[in-house]
Amino acid sequence: MAAYDGVRRLPRQMPLWLQATSLGLSLVAVGIASYLTVTHYTDPAALACPDTGIVNCTLVTTSSWSVVLGMPLAVLGLVWAVVMTGLTSPWAWRAAARWVDGARLVVSGTGAAMVLYLVYVELFRVGAICLWCTAIHVTAVCLFGVILAGRAASSPRVAAAT
Amino acid sequence: MSNPNTGSSRPARPSKNTNAKTNKNTKSAATARRAARSRASTRSTATAAPPPARFRSRHPVIAALVPVGLVVAAVATMVVIKASGSSNPPAAASSHLTTGAGAGSTDAADTGATALSPDVVAALTVPTATLNAVGSPASDALPTKSGSSSILKGADGKPLITYIGAEYCPFCAAERWSLAVALSRFGTFTNLSGTHSSDSDVYPDTQTLSFYGSSYASPYVDFQAVEEATNQPVGGSYATLQTPTAAQSALLAKYDPTGSIPFLDIANRYIISGASYSPQVLQGLSRSQIAAQLKDPSSAVAQAIDGTANDITAAIVAVTGNQPTSVSSSATIAAIAQKLGA
Numbered sequence: 122m123a124a125y126d127g128v129r130r131l132p133r134q135m136p137l138w139l140q141a142t143s144l145g146l147s148l149v150a151v152g153i154a155s156y157l158t159v160t161h162y163t164d165p166a167a168l169a170c171p172d173t174g175i176v177n178c179t180l181v182t183t184s185s186w187s188v189v190l191g192m193p194l195a196v197l198g199l200v201w202a203v204v205m206t207g208l209t210s211p212w213a214w215r216a217a218a219r220w221v222d223g224a225r226l227v228v229s230g231t232g233a234a235m236v237l238y239l240v241y242v243e244l245f246r247v248g249a250i251c252l253w254c255t256a257i258h259v260t261a262v263c264l265f266g267v268i269l270a271g272r273a274a275s276s277p278r279v280a281a282a283t
Numbered sequence: 284m285s286n287p288n289t290g291s292s293r294p295a296r297p298s299k300n301t302n303a304k305t306n307k308n309t310k311s312a313a314t315a316r317r318a319a320r321s322r323a324s325t326r327s328t329a330t331a332a333p334p335p336a337r338f339r340s341r342h343p344v345i346a347a348l349v350p351v352g353l354v355v356a357a358v359a360t361m362v363v364i365k366a367s368g369s370s371n372p373p374a375a376a377s378s379h380l381t382t383g384a385g386a387g388s389t390d391a392a393d394t395g396a397t398a399l400s401p402d403v404v405a406a407l408t409v410p411t412a413t414l415n416a417v418g419s420p421a422s423d424a425l426p427t428k429s430g431s432s433s434i435l436k437g438a439d440g441k442p443l444i445t446y447i448g449a450e451y452c453p454f455c456a457a458e459r460w461s462l463a464v465a466l467s468r469f470g471t472f473t474n475l476s477g478t479h480s481s482d483s484d485v486y487p488d489t490q491t492l493s494f495y496g497s498s499y500a501s502p503y504v505d506f507q508a509v510e511e512a513t514n515q516p517v518g519g520s521y522a523t524l525q526t527p528t529a530a531q532s533a534l535l536a537k538y539d540p541t542g543s544i545p546f547l548d549i550a551n552r553y554i555i556s557g558a559s560y561s562p563q564v565l566q567g568l569s570r571s572q573i574a575a576q577l578k579d580p581s582s583a584v585a586q587a588i589d590g591t592a593n594d595i596t597a598a599i600v601a602v603t604g605n606q607p608t609s610v611s612s613s614a615t616i617a618a619i620a621q622k623l624g625a
Contacts, residue, residue, distance in 0.1 A: 164502070164607060177471055177473070179470070179471055179500065179502075180470075180471045180473060180498075180500040181500075183470065183500045183501060183502045188439070230350070233350070233351070233354050234354075236354065236358070237354060237357055237358065240358050240361055240362075241361060244361050244362065244364075244365040245361070245365065247473075247498075247500075248473050248474060248498065249473060258358075262351060262354055262355065265350070265351055265354070266348055266351040269347040269348055269350060269351060270347055270348060272347060273346065273347035273348075
């Protein structure tokens with residue numbers, strides 16, 4: 122009898138604590154990105170951030186590099202964080218569709234790649250570091266790590282076809 | 284079912300015509316190959332490090348985190364490169380030292396082209412109470428209205444402030460202090476460097492800062508600065524540092540036909556041509572001494588620099604639509620704005 126007959130893959134069974142961690146990190150990212158977005162449209166100079174030379178949030182968030190194709194990076198960050206929150210929600214973890222798993226990996230990986238670019242811009246183009254941006258960078262890399270670790274720690278479940 | 288594999292995606296399956304003997308031989312050969320692989324694997328495990336594939340299978344989580352490690356390593360590398368580079372003088376200061384004809388015969392202290400000390404940078408943010416106490420002394424010249432009704436804006440739509448000066452120029456040396464103090468109320472400078480006016484001109488060796496190589500970020504205004512020359516004499520003139528763009532030259536030609544510097548265009552609404560106060564006030568003072576006096580409203584330095592900064596500030600809020608309100612709400616600034624006819 123063929124073992125390949127009538128099987129379907131179920132969503133990865135990621136450990137519950139990893140699911141909670143990923144959702145928590147996503148919500149942290151939403152919080153930080155929301156703060157950056159609000160201050161971007163109200164008073165960028167009001168960011169709660171020390172101005173000690175290399176650390177200068179206003180300089181970073183108001184530089185010409187803070188807008189990509191007419192869209193403020195703060196807004197793009199918020200969109201990314203909201204999408205990640207959706208992809209790490211309990212409903213997404215339970216989703217049977219395989220694209221959800223792939224999207225989670227791609228979106229979190231895109232976030233980590235953007236971190237590299239943004240750190241480069243901060244250090245070598247703007248010449249200053251934004252602490253709030255750094256916080257969301259750390260969150261994005263950690264989220265990527267959690268997603269990867271979760272994928273490795275869990276294997277796709279297989280169930281008999283109905 | 285005649286064909287139990289129908290609909291599956293198995294890559295290979297035996298032909299329907301394969302007889303039982305062939306199947307048996309095939310199974311025997313496969314068994315032998317598996318056994319040989321198993322023996323070889325056992326030998327290699329005993330004598331060599333496990334290959335990456337085995338590491339991945341034994342430590343899947345650690346292996347999966349390799350991309351994260353690469354990201355962290357890349358960020359760490361960038362930080363190290365930046366940290367090692369920042370111990371050198373800023374590019375602006377370096378170019379000052381090598382541009383002038385006397386670069387080979389003078390030392391860094393003579394050129395004054397050094398990174399601005401943190402104390403001086405911090406002093407440019409003058410407390411609002413001090414600025415309000417200084418007000419607008421009558422001895423300071425006010426910006427003049429250009430007569431233009433439109434507000435010149437930069438690439439990102441913010442009112443554009445254009446400064447044209449030169450490092451040898453003592454009047455520019457004086458004006459830069461005020462401009463830096465005023466702009467510090469609207470945004471942040473980075474990489475400002477310290478310099479001084481020519482040793483052989485009037486008000487010699489006036490200590491100041493240079494906008495060359497610096498950057499400025501503000502949510503309210505754009506700022507473009509041009510330092511046309513260094514303070515290093517070359518053949519009866521001074522070594523060229525920056526050249527105004529065609530647009531900047533056009534502004535200069537329109538609003539400052541004599542071409543005198545410093546020239547300050549505040550979004551085409553207000554113009555300053557020449558220094559707003561006498562550089563004599565700064566004579567004999569080091570940058571640190573000037574910076575220290577900025578917060579003392581009774582000092583002649585604060586009266587000159589902070590007073591002119593207030594005048595410039597009032598002109599700027601007139602083109603930003605009174606933004607930010609933390610600046611425009613000052614009674615001092617409102618009073619000066621009224622004098623400016625804003």
